[in-house]
Amino acid sequence: MADIQSRVNELHQLLNQYSYEYYVQDNPSVPDSEYDKLLHELIEIETNHPEYQTVDSPTVRVGGAAQSTFEKVNHDTPMLSLGNAFNEEDLRKFDQRVREQIGKVEYMCELKIDGLAVSLKYENGRFVQGLTRGDGITGEDITENLRTIHAIPLKINEPRTFEVRGEAYMPRKSFFDLNEAKAQNDEQPFANPRNAAAGSLRQLDSKLAAKRKLSVFLYSVNDFTQFNANTQSDALDELDELGFKTNQERERLQTIEEVLEYIEKWTEAREGLQYDIDGIVIKVNDLEQQDELGYTQKSPRWAIAYKFPAEEVITNLLDIELSIGRTGVVTPTAILEPVKVAGTTVSRASLHNEDLIHEKDIRIGDSVIIKKAGDIIPEVIKSVLDRRPQNAEVYHMPTHCPSCDHELVRIEGEVALRCINPKCQAQLVEGMIHFVSRQAMNIDGLGTKIIQQLYENHKIKDVADIFYLTKDDLLPLERMGEKKVDNLLNAIEKAKSNSLEHLLFGLGIRHLGVKASQVIAEKYGTMDTLFDVTEDSLIEIYDVGHKLAQSLVTYLENEDIRALINKLKEKNVNMTYKGIKISDLAGHPEFSNKTIVLTGKLYQMTRNEASKWLELHGAKVTNSVTKKTDLVIAGEDAGSKLMKAEQFGTEVWTEDDFVKKQNEIEG
Ligand code: IVH
Numbered sequence: 001m002a003d004i005q006s007r008v009n010e011l012h013q014l015l016n017q018y019s020y021e022y023y024v025q026d027n028p029s030v031p032d033s034e035y036d037k038l039l040h041e042l043i044e045i046e047t048n049h050p051e052y053q054t055v056d057s058p059t060v061r062v063g064g065a066a067q068s069t070f071e072k073v074n075h076d077t078p079m080l081s082l083g084n085a086f087n088e089e090d091l092r093k094f095d096q097r098v099r100e101q102i103g104k105v106e107y108m109c110e111l112k113i114d115g116l117a118v119s120l121k122y123e124n125g126r127f128v129q130g131l132t133r134g135d136g137i138t139g140e141d142i143t144e145n146l147r148t149i150h151a152i153p154l155k156i157n158e159p160r161t162f163e164v165r166g167e168a169y170m171p172r173k174s175f176f177d178l179n180e181a182k183a184q185n186d187e188q189p190f191a192n193p194r195n196a197a198a199g200s201l202r203q204l205d206s207k208l209a210a211k212r213k214l215s216v217f218l219y220s221v222n223d224f225t226q227f228n229a230n231t232q233s234d235a236l237d238e239l240d241e242l243g244f245k246t247n248q249e250r251e252r253l254q255t256i257e258e259v260l261e262y263i264e265k266w267t268e269a270r271e272g273l274q275y276d277i278d279g280i281v282i283k284v285n286d287l288e289q290q291d292e293l294g295y296t297q298k299s300p301r302w303a304i305a306y307k308f309p310a311e312e313v314i315t316n317l318l319d320i321e322l323s324i325g326r327t328g329v330v331t332p333t334a335i336l337e338p339v340k341v342a343g344t345t346v347s348r349a350s351l352h353n354e355d356l357i358h359e360k361d362i363r364i365g366d367s368v369i370i371k372k373a374g375d376i377i378p379e380v381i382k383s384v385l386d387r388r389p390q391n392a393e394v395y396h397m398p399t400h401c402p403s404c405d406h407e408l409v410r411i412e413g414e415v416a417l418r419c420i421n422p423k424c425q426a427q428l429v430e431g432m433i434h435f436v437s438r439q440a441m442n443i444d445g446l447g448t449k450i451i452q453q454l455y456e457n458h459k460i461k462d463v464a465d466i467f468y469l470t471k472d473d474l475l476p477l478e479r480m481g482e483k484k485v486d487n488l489l490n491a492i493e494k495a496k497s498n499s500l501e502h503l504l505f506g507l508g509i510r511h512l513g514v515k516a517s518q519v520i521a522e523k524y525g526t527m528d529t530l531f532d533v534t535e536d537s538l539i540e541i542y543d544v545g546h547k548l549a550q551s552l553v554t555y556l557e558n559e560d561i562r563a564l565i566n567k568l569k570e571k572n573v574n575m576t577y578k579g580i581k582i583s584d585l586a587g588h589p590e591f592s593n594k595t596i597v598l599t600g601k602l603y604q605m606t607r608n609e610a611s612k613w614l615e616l617h618g619a620k621v622t623n624s625v626t627k628k629t630d631l632v633i634a635g636e637d638a639g640s641k642l643m644k645a646e647q648f649g650t651e652v653w654t655e656d657d658f659v660k661k662q663n664e665i666e667g
Contacts, residue, residue, distance in 0.1 A: 004045065008052050011042045015058035016154065023150040023215065024245040056126050056154040060147045063207030065666050066613050068604040068659065070140035070204075076163060077222060079117060079133045080298060082281065082305040088260060094282070094304045095256040102289050108232045109262045110250045112279035112305055113217050115169030115197050118146065120218075124159040127152060132201065145201050148210035151245040162226040164244060166218035170197040171275050174213035181439060184505075185513030193276050205609045207616070215275070217247045224287060231285045252285060263306055270308070271344050279307040312371040314384060315339040317364055320351065320395050322402050326430035326508055328419040330408060332357060332397065334368070334380050341372050349378040353415045354397045363392035401426070428462075429455050431508050435463040439514050440506030441495045445488040453477050463506070464567035466492060496571065499578035500527065503568075509555045511548040518579075519543050520552075527565060527575035531556055542611045542621045587618015588665055594619045594630040597645075600638030602655050613662065625650060633658050 018035045022028040039058065046053045053059070085091045098105055117133040130146035131139035146152055149168065170178075170193040178196055179189040190196035200212035221227055221235050229235035236246045249266075253259050263280050270277050284290050284302040293302040319335040331350060338347040349370060351357050362368065366383040400407055401419035403426035408417045419427065432451050436443040443466070454460045459473045469492065474485045495502075501521035505514055512520075519541055524530050533556075538549035555561055569575065587593075596619045598607050605613075610633065611621045625632060625644040632638075632645040632652045645652050653661075 004049060004052065008042065008045060011038055011045075012056075012058060014038055015042065019058065019061070019150040020153070020243055024153075024243065055147075058154065060144075060154065061150060061210060063148050063205065063210035064144055065662065066205035066207075066605055066609045067144065068204065070142060070202075072134070072138050073129070073131055073141050074138050075119060075131065075134075075136070079119060079136045079139065079165065080295070080300060081136070082303055083296075083299045085282075085304050085306045086309070091259065091263075091282070091304070091306060092256060095259070098284060098293065098302070102284075102292055105289065106231075106285040107253050107259055108236075108250060108283045108285040109253055109259055110219060110281045110283065111247050111266065111273075111277045112281045112307075113167035113169050113219075113247065114192075114194050114276040114278040115167040115216075116194070116201060117165065118142070118168045118201075118216065119163055119165045119222070120146065120152065121163045122156065123161050125157065126155045142201050144206040145203060145209040146216075148206055149214050149216055151215045153243045156242045156244075158242065160226050160242075163222035164218045164239065165220045165222060166216050166244075166246075168197055168201060168214055168216045169193065169275050170200065170212065170214050173274065177438065178212065180437075181514045184439070185515060204605060205612060207612065216245060218244045219246065219281075230287055232283050232287065232290075233285050235287075267308060277308075279305050281305050310371060311341050312369050312381065313339050313341050314367050314369055315346075317362065317366045317368045317380070317383075320357070320364055321348075322398070324401065324403050324419060324424065324426035324430065326427055326434050327510065328421075328424065328427050329416045330397070330401065330419060331416070332395070334362075336368070336370065336378075339370070341370060341378065346370060346372075346378040349380050351380060354395075354417070355415050357395050363388070363394055365389050365392035403427075425455070432460065432463055432466070434508050435506040436466070436495075437506075439502075441498055441502055443488075443495045444491045445484065446491070450474075450477060450480075450488075462564055462567075464564055464571070464573075467496065467568065467571035467573060496573045498574060500525075500574070500576055501579070503527075503573065503575065504530075507555075507561075510551045511545075512552060516541075516543050516548060521577040522579060525577050531562075539624075540620075540622045542615075542623065587616075590617070590661065590665065592618030595628055596621050596631045596633065597623065597625050597629050597641060598633050598635075599625075599641040600635030602635040604655060604659055610658070617665070 015035065015038055018028065018030055022035075039062075042057065043059050043062075046057065046059055085094060119131045119133070119139065120127060121129040127147070128143075129141065130143045130152075132142055133139055146168070147154065172193060175190065175193040175196050182189045190199060196212070197214055200209050200214055203209040203212075218239050219236070220232075221229070221239070224235070227235055227238055229238055233250070233252055236250065239246050251262055253262060259282055266277070266280060282304050284293060290300070290302040293300070295301060316337040317334055318337055321333045321335050323331050323333055325331065331352065332354065334349045334351050336347050336349060338345050340346075351362065360380070360382055362380060362383050366389075367387040368383050369381045370378055371381060372378055397417055398408070401421065401424060404419065404421050404424040406419050406421035406424060408419055410417050421427075429452055432455070433448055435441055436446045436451070446466070451460070454469070454473070454477070459469065460466055469489070471485055471489065474480055474488060475482075499521065501517040504521055505512065505517035520530070520538070523541060524533060533553065535546075535549040535553050538544045538552060539546065565575075591614060596614055598610055598621060602610060614621050622629070625641045625648065627648055629645070629648070629650050632641060632650050633655065634642045634645070634652055635655050642652065
């Protein structure tokens with residue numbers, strides 16, 4: 001037993017160290033696989049010996065049981081907000097007021113991170129509670145979700161008791177990945193990283209929050225008695241030393257001129273950051289001076305937030321081009337006279353569909369106002385009508401595909417026009433671009449331009465051909481040196497060993513998103529098993545609906561597809577699932593190996609949350625009640641499934657019964 005305890009301690013120490021190196025210092029010392037390996041070892045120990053589970057174990061990073069609500073908690077001291085400055089004049093006034101009251105001053109300038117304010121409580125060096133700002137007086141307890149953020153230390157090396165505050169945010173890369181996945185699953189994408197971060201921290205199921213890859217920058221200490229600091233700058237340095245993540249772009253500045261320069265610098269440079277900022281915070285650095293300046297009802301007098309303007313600029317709409325997606329959807333794209341918006345040059349913006357162009361009455365030749373939605377995606381807001389030239393043309397979508405000339409169709413109930421020719425070149429190329437994309441086969445270095453060239457030179461005509469590429473095929477391409485070719489061939493080689501779900505997703509099967517690919521790969525294990533799968537069997541899976549089941553079975557029956565898969569197999573592309581199986585986890589005796597159906601309206605959790613919880617506790621959640629069903633959990637207005645359960649004499653629980661059981665299990 002002493003052995004187990006010492007291994008557990010060692011695993012805690014290593015996992016915490018690796019999280020710190022990766023997420024706080026941005027300087028990992030081991031590959032991700034090493035972290036995963038140790039984490040799984042610890043999960044296994046904790047599953048077999050629950051007495052070794054602790055609330056600050058690194059295993060909490062993967063999330064815990066779903067909650068039904070967030071508890072409201074009063075802040076020890078209110079979480080205030082800052083007064084705003086929108087221009088130079090506002091800032092000079094602030095500076096003047098400060099100097100009038102305290103004389104000589106040093107400022108601490110920090111980036112204003114565009115996320116959500118959070119407050120983190122540590123007791124004897126352990127992270128015990130994390131709250132949202134709420135109304136400033138009362139916040140919500142989101143401890144479970146915050147524990148999944150690797151940049152937040154679960155324990156620090158000194159047994160201090162204090163509270164730190166900062167901004168939780170979603171890095172741009174996580175945001176793009178998340179929206180890409182949402183688009184693949186036909187879900188509404190988030191408008192910007194801030195909303196995505198807020199949505200993630202409001203997840204009742206921390207296992208889902210854990211998948212969202214959030215981070216945090218700490219920017220203030222609530223109670224300085226536990227700190228040696230005399231200035232804001234010292235306090236941030238001390239937080240660094242304790243292992244917290246603070247923003248390193250901060251600067252101590254002496255004059256308002258220097259502050260204005262700092263603002264100017266970051267107005268330009270903000271685009272290059274890996275996270276969004278919406279302004280600059282200027283704080284009086286000295287803590288005694290801060291006290292002297294004091295507070296208004298709502299905000300400190302010793303600080304002010306400069307807010308970047310949401311930049312809108314005018315440019316000319318030169319043309320409207322069409323792009324064809326991998327599913328054949330034809331999207332009109334505005335070709336703009338290049339113009340700088342919020343730090344980058346914009347020359348294209350999606351116009352989404354013909355209806356929208358007519359609704360906004362946008363014509364080729366117009367002057368248009370553009371901005372970046374959520375400061376990222378360029379968007380045409382409207383035409384400037386009093387600048388409309390006489391010859392501005394009303395736009396009409398073509399009747400035929402600009403790539404293959406096949407007639408375009410408008411599918412009932414959809415606004416989009418679609419090319420339905422399966423041999424359409426543009427679609428095939430888009431399909432390959434999808435195949436190599438990050439969440440699919442993740443082949444680095446095989447970008448759109450290269451794929452296009454290879455296709456045009458007849459080096460690849462389907463995705464399997466990618467694995468047949470040689471040095472001689474690649475070297476003649478534009479901007480391709482020996483080194484790049486070697487890297488690319490290595491990336492292709494590496495992709496061969498991807499777990500099955502990457503291949504499944506990469507094939508671009510209609511209605512098959514990242515999530516369903518994962519679940520299906522896990523359940524069936526190999527491509528060969530999938531070849532024999534029936535729609536009925538697929539529909540048993542909670543995340544799989546009729547449309548997807550039908551689409552997948554039809555896809556895999558197709559002779560051309562079978563030939564494609566064989567062509568991939570000949571190059572040793574892996575066709576098996578390599579991840580961990582939820583079914584391999586021990587589960588809970590109450591639910592292990594039980595087949596359960598959820599029906600009716602649930603109030604204390606979503607169906608999806610209920611289903612996830614059941615699966616994690618070893619149950620198989622299916623859609624239809626059969627003789628084999630062990631239990632039906634029936635919410636309000638349960639209909640035919642409940643009747644069937646009564647017919648078969650299946651055990652039935654209400655939502656309350658279920659919640660009670662969950663509480664019993666989780667203590
Ligand atoms: S200091 C008394 N520093 O901006 C308030 N705030 O209203 C002290 N923010 O809600 C806040 N980055 O969530 C501070 N470096 C930074 C910040 C920052 C982002 C947010 C914070 C607050 C809002 C200001």
